[in-house]
Amino acid sequence: GENVEQHPSTLSVQEGDSAVIKCTYSDSASNYFPWYKQELGKGPQLIIDIRSNVGEKKDQRIAVTLNKTAKHFSLHITETQPEDSAVYFCGRGAQKLVFGQGTRLTINP
């Protein structure tokens, strides 16, 4: 099917610790997997993406890993800061993106 399952739905982390959000999908044809951060009243902001020919990608404190065989991908945020608090969405697809249900991440100072 088309759905993307995202877990957890809420995540509370102590400032400075790491946060991990996982998504699974079933469509074998998916080749593009973006992650978006959405703050209240704003549109989703692309923070990192990965294509199916790559297993891992890192950008400063943010990394994404992809396991195409198992059909899951994860977002890793290290050294979390209060400004990381937001709702995070994973997506998959080509033109048309299918999104997960979102994870509300709270960073506790």
Added chain:
Amino acid sequence: GAGVSQSPRYKVAKRGQDVALRCDPISGHVSLFWYQQALGQGPEFLTYFQNEAQLDKSGLPSDRFFAERPEGSVSTLKIQRTQQEDSAVYLCASSLGAGGNQPQHFGDGTRLSIL
């Protein structure tokens, strides 16, 4: 500005009225997308344009929803005879090329409330 611009930011309409939502994509972006985001949910695809051609409208919920991009730049999403279930945030996104697997850049959306 350099980003995707949507207007109005907020729209309140009475049930049965028609509404029109506007999207100005990033200049030069070939592809334009509309998504609907219900409260507490992820965005859901509505329709996709490549230049002025509407290549996919599989996500439009009913024939009350209509989208156009006549000159391959600005797009308008129109909802006729609005109903309460149409209340949502409508997001527009654009991407540079015509192919898939490219970053989509979102605007801040139009929050539509149907009374």
